[in-house]
Amino acid sequence: MSDEVRTETEEPVKEPWFPAMDWKSAVILTLGVLLLLLVHYTHFPWVHERYRLFAWFGFNVVLLLIVPLLVIRFVFKERLADYGFQIGGARLWGKYLGLFLLVFIPCALIASRLPEFANYYPRYHYARENPLLLIPSSLGWLAYFAAWEFFFRGFMTMGLGKRLGAIAIFIQMVPFTMAHFPKPELESLAAIIAGIALGLMAWRSKSFVGPWLLHWFAATTMDLFVVFWPLR
Numbered sequence: 001m002s003d004e005v006r007t008e009t010e011e012p013v014k015e016p017w018f019p020a021m022d023w024k025s026a027v028i029l030t031l032g033v034l035l036l037l038l039v040h041y042t043h044f045p046w047v048h049e050r051y052r053l054f055a056w057f058g059f060n061v062v063l064l065l066i067v068p069l070l071v072i073r074f075v076f077k078e079r080l081a082d083y084g085f086q087i088g089g090a091r092l093w094g095k096y097l098g099l100f101l102l103v104f105i106p107c108a109l110i111a112s113r114l115p116e117f118a119n120y121y122p123r124y125h126y127a128r129e130n131p132l133l134l135i136p137s138s139l140g141w142l143a144y145f146a147a148w149e150f151f152f153r154g155f156m157t158m159g160l161g162k163r164l165g166a167i168a169i170f171i172q173m174v175p176f177t178m179a180h181f182p183k184p185e186l187e188s189l190a191a192i193i194a195g196i197a198l199g200l201m202a203w204r205s206k207s208f209v210g211p212w213l214l215h216w217f218a219a220t221t222m223d224l225f226v227v228f229w230p231l232r
Helices: 002-009 023-041 049-075 090-111 131-178 185-205 209-228
Strands: none
Touching: 023 049, 023 131, 049 131, 090 185, 090 209, 131 185, 131 209, 185 209
């Protein structure tokens, strides 16, 4: 009887006001959303149109590369290499790079024949009139994709993966795909597959370098097809 009475009079365990969780994962996800919003809504209207894209490149490098690196080093107090900021398994990501390019180049060639792609690329539209401008714009994209790929495949994939495991590959694929919404619909759909593939590439090689180079090669290939083989 005494046990029954004690059970009935026990006070329920109070849940904490804020549930316990891994604070680093919370920082990665919250900061990630904030940085992507800033990148999306900042357009530099005060900069001359000819140089506006380059200002945006620099802004992306600061927000999506430098800020995460500083957070990892001075807030998390962890090694940058643990977040894929290293050469990693070059032989492995080199194989992925070659394989994915073999698949992508024919797809880019076909896509460049579609009006929605031919009218959208190159993003630096001055290169349509002067193809030599593809050189500085491609270098700008090289810096941009370094930031982009480290953010998604390093900061998010490796950072969340340390706590949640390989499901982080699919978690980072969601904002990566959403970041493609302003682009042609077919490219946004393809971003689902690309996000998973690039995440897996980084995960297995422990490096963002392979995805960085692959993404840059892919974007440069599309620009070259559109500029040098324009739709009539």
